Amino acid sequence: MAQGWESLRKDGIHDPRGPAVKDKQEPAEALSKLTPDTAGNMVRWVQALEKGEINPRASIRPGTKIQVYDSDVLLNVQGGMPIVRFPHRQHTEWLDCSNCHDHLFKAQAGANKLSMLAILEGEQCGVCHGAVSFPLTECFRCHSVPRPGQSLNTVPKTLPGGSIPPRSR
């Protein structure tokens, strides 16, 4: 728990003098019980869900159709980094199709022009990753399929377009 979680009194969001702050559960108390991660908010959410450590409500309204789609799509088949494997199952266990289709991505393999720069600017995968899901410093969680002779640890010093990749803390 090296980095830990900020106490509600110090998070800059809650009023430390307010009467309610003492009645709320501290993030450290809730989150330290879940499978740990080394980045973001320090919980490996996909594993926490798979192991049954959490059991979130699937919908707000009764009768909402839940659809889990189990299909992986390989994205940067041409690039120099390890290939990006986009897993539908791990996404659709949390998200409805309409979170992505079709306003972010056309539902057809290879039909979208994806780019790391756009992602770093908060578009495409970056709408969520780095905002509400694991951060963009975790290169190899997306670039997870090594090409022949490649290992999953060398981060290039510059990205296409010359920008510098974000560093993990």
Ligand code: HEC
């Ligand atoms: C949330 C998932 C995700 C994360 C995290 C991520 N990438 Fe990417 N990356 C992508 C996608 C998607 C593409 C676009 C694939 C394509 O070019 O069609 C891409 C493309 C790239 C490319 C250009 C294509 C290639 O393979 O040469 C580079 C370079 C790259 N990423 C480097 C990085 C580095 C370095 C990091 C970590 C600092 C990183 N990426 C983190 C998803 C991600």
Ligand code: HEC
């Ligand atoms: C988090 C975003 C996201 C969600 C949620 C999502 N998709 Fe996708 N989907 C993608 C991406 C990214 C691709 C790949 C597009 C490409 O290759 O350019 C894709 C591709 C597809 C494809 C074509 C490739 C294949 O697997 O046959 C279909 C069909 C598809 N999605 C259906 C669905 C359905 C049905 C749901 C809901 C049950 C869903 N998607 C939810 C992002 C998402």
Ligand code: HEC
């Ligand atoms: C609409 C929001 C959204 C978009 C867009 C999105 N993701 Fe995700 N992604 C999530 C959520 C939520 C999770 C599960 C929580 C977490 O791992 O942080 C997740 C999990 C993942 C995982 C599984 C991590 C694990 O631990 O197994 C991978 C890999 C991934 N995303 C890659 C991508 C790539 C590549 C793209 C773009 C093509 C993308 N995501 C676009 C929300 C999104």
